[in-house]
Amino acid sequence: MNFALILFLLLVASGVLWFFDRFHARKRRAANAPAPWWVEYGASFFPVILVVFGLRSFIVEPFKIPSGSMIPTLLVGDFILVNKWTYGIRLPVINKKIIDVNLPQRGDVMVFRYPADPSLDYIKRVVGLPGDRVEYLNKRLTINGEAVAIAEAGSYLHPDRLYYSPQFSEKLGAAEHSVLIERDAPAFVPQVMNFPQRENCTYTSSGVACTVPPGHYFVLGDNRDASADSRVWGFVPEENIVGKAFFIWFNFNDMKRIGGFH
Incomplete structure (x- = not known):
């Protein structure tokens, strides 16, 4: 498995968590309630991985x-x-x-x-x-x-x-x-x-x-x-x-x- 594929899989996984948290999980949580750690950490990595993946893949x-x-x-x-x-x-x-x-x-x-x-x-x-x-x-x-x-x-x-x-x-x-x-x-x-x-x-x-x-x-x-x-x-x-x-x-x-x- 090459690094590009690993990075792509991480991008997909973190992206799914980010979209799940932003458009679904947040609406179901109580006001000011923290997100589960696995959602918070996974979703927070998505923008970073997206930038790295885009630069590495196309630039x-x-x-x-x-x-x-x-x-x-x-x-x-x-x-x-x-x-x-x-x-x-x-x-x-x-x-x-x-x-x-x-x-x-x-x-x-x-x-x-x-x-x-x-x-x-x-x-x-x-x-x-x-x-x-x-x-x-x-x-x-x-x-x-x-x-x-x-x-x-x-x-x-x-x-x-x-x-x-x-x-x-x-x-x-x-x-x-x-x-x-x-x-x-x-x-x-x-x-x-x-x-x-x-x-x-x-x-x-x-x-x-x-x-x-x-x-x-x-x-x-x-x-x-x-x-x-x-x-x-x-x-x-x-x-x-x-x-x-x-x-x-x-x-x-x-x-x-x-x-x-x-």
Whole structure:
């Protein structure tokens, strides 16, 4: 049972108590008589839960980064905010889009429900849009026959492991972002899953080339050799999209990380 469903059930339960107390129980109680404790407490939580549920479902939702697949953009332990409406207004819990707003763009950092297990939320960078031909061969990214611009940007020191990784500046869409690419790691994709529309992808010892199906997206982690992403488990369906990550609001280990990111 996910948190959105738990919050929805609490909203319904507290709302029933609030309406019961306001439109029925109060009329039957003696003047100035206190409400039963279970009614008073349950009904008092309804406005708070309603505001939290509305903000979290339609405006912005907090997430915590659990893995290092998006290093150096996002670190383990980063608490981030995700814009819930920029890709369309969706019904909470079932995540069904009811109002179109914008579509994901190349370079966006997107949160989505993991296609192999929709109870899990994943975060990756959007690389391929519907209809794109995406190739990641010999650790170079090509989209629709054009190599993505990339330049060396020194080394990145992993603070938790005290070792360096080669860092590069990559440009997808309008904004540049940093990626890590290990020179000694193999180019081929290990442990590929049997995902839907896998026939759209060709795997070789040099990497993978895929044509993104309609209504789907191809995503990669910025920590390219330490990320299980579309190369491994396939495409992200449009109905799995949760929102666009845009702000780091807290990190217990580094207060300087608070702020926006590309």
